Amino acid sequence: MAQVAxxxxxxxxxxxxxxxxxxxxxxxxxxxxxxxxxxxxxxxVTASFVEDEGVIxxxxxxxxxxxxxxxxxxxxxxxxxxxxxxTGSHDVRLSVPGAPPVRGFSELGVVLDGLMDxxxxxxxxxxxxxxxxxxxxxxxxxxxxxxxxxxxxxGARFSNVRFVPVEEGGR
Amino acid sequence: MASxxxxxxxxxxxxxxxxxxxxxxxxxxxxxxxxxxVSDESVPMRVPxxxxxxxxxxxxxxxxxxxxAPARGNRQGDPLEGEGNAQFVQVGASLRFDPEDLGGITAAxxxxxxxxxxxxxxxxxxxxxxxxxxxxxxxxxxxDAVTEAGVxxxxxxxxxxxxxxxxxxxxxxxxASGGGGG
Numbered sequence: 001m002a003q004v005a006x007x008x009x010x011x012x013x014x015x016x017x018x019x020x021x022x023x024x025x026x027x028x029x030x031x032x033x034x035x036x037x038x039x040x041x042x043x044x045v046t047a048s049f050v051e052d053e054g055v056i057x058x059x060x061x062x063x064x065x066x067x068x069x070x071x072x073x074x075x076x077x078x079x080x081x082x083x084x085x086x087t088g089s090h091d092v093r094l095s096v097p098g099a100p101p102v103r104g105f106s107e108l109g110v111v112l113d114g115l116m117d118x119x120x121x122x123x124x125x126x127x128x129x130x131x132x133x134x135x136x137x138x139x140x141x142x143x144x145x146x147x148x149x150x151x152x153x154x155g156a157r158f159s160n161v162r163f164v165p166v167e168e169g170g171r
Numbered sequence: 172m173a174s175x176x177x178x179x180x181x182x183x184x185x186x187x188x189x190x191x192x193x194x195x196x197x198x199x200x201x202x203x204x205x206x207x208x209v210s211d212e213s214v215p216m217r218v219p220x221x222x223x224x225x226x227x228x229x230x231x232x233x234x235x236x237x238x239x240a241p242a243r244g245n246r247q248g249d250p251l252e253g254e255g256n257a258q259f260v261q262v263g264a265s266l267r268f269d270p271e272d273l274g275g276i277t278a279a280x281x282x283x284x285x286x287x288x289x290x291x292x293x294x295x296x297x298x299x300x301x302x303x304x305x306x307x308x309x310x311x312x313x314x315d316a317v318t319e320a321g322v323x324x325x326x327x328x329x330x331x332x333x334x335x336x337x338x339x340x341x342x343x344x345x346x347a348s349g350g351g352g353g
Binding site for chain 2: 029033037040044055056059140142143148
């Protein structure tokens with residue numbers, strides 16, 4: 001095809017499709033980047049959905065290779081027993097010896113706090129913070145109530161809290 | 172004849188996006204892996220909701236997560252409506268045991284402890300996740316099996332208070348300000 005010498009004339013001519021030049025092949029990455037960003041946003045968002053769980057630390061008997069149940073040595077002092085009795089439904093009845101009937105775990109925390117003997121905080125009570133506390137649930141008590149009782153004892157700053165083995169607390 | 176300089180037409184400005192894609196791919200792989208690990212270690216369940224929670228976030232410790240899983244972990248409504256017996260017990264990210272197989276649970280925790288100690292750690296701490304609806308006589312034997320493996324510290328999992336964990340770890344000693352029960 002003859003070249004048109006005049007630049008204006010050349011511009012008016014229909015454009016030919018340009019042949020791909022050697023070594024200049026281009027991949028169109030835009031759509032891939034779109035997808036990748038969507039994936040990235042998805043994972044960023046879902047990663048933040050991990051629930052806000054926390055823990056309460058329990059120091060359990062520190063005997064290598066021995067179970068709580070085989071520990072037959074009697075505790076040196078009579079532990080403070082928090083009894084949890086299942087009332088058939090999901091509910092639970094709480095009792096602490098020497099205290100009026102306890103309704104709910106907030107009240108249990110207050111009762112335990114009242115029993116605590118801590119001169120540093122100006123509190124006079126029956127039990128020191130290192131006094132053993134034993135949580136004695138029925139076999140059918142829901143775990144939520146057990147952890148709640150433990151939480152109340154920890155909140156009242158008792159540091160020696162144990163769970164009774166199932167055979168003793170028993171059904 | 173066209174000039175030698177503009178043989179290929181005017182210069183096109185192009186951004187080099189290869190490093191951007193590299194970084195983005197790395198981020199994606201990171202989030203996929205983290206998601207996988209986190210979801211493997213925590214079986215779906217409703218952990219207890221506490222009154223006046225003393226829970227805190229667990230720090231960077233050598234840990235083993237023990238899940239006592241209910242039959243239906245993703246249920247809606249009252250968490251205590253669930254079944255009281257456990258479906259299975261999962262130690263770590265993959266090992267599953269029958270709730271009755273206490274010897275297997277003890278062995279799995281003990282082997283995780285041995286692995287951690289071989290790696291230079293002074294021991295492991297167990298994070299016990301149990302569903303709020305489970306019966307005490309289902310969870311307590313598992314707790315017992317864990318202590319039998321020689322684990323000294325067991326963390327019981329519950330929801331954090333709304334303002335983040337403020338409670339002290341048990342046994343950290345008194346003397347700090349602030350009242351107990353409210």
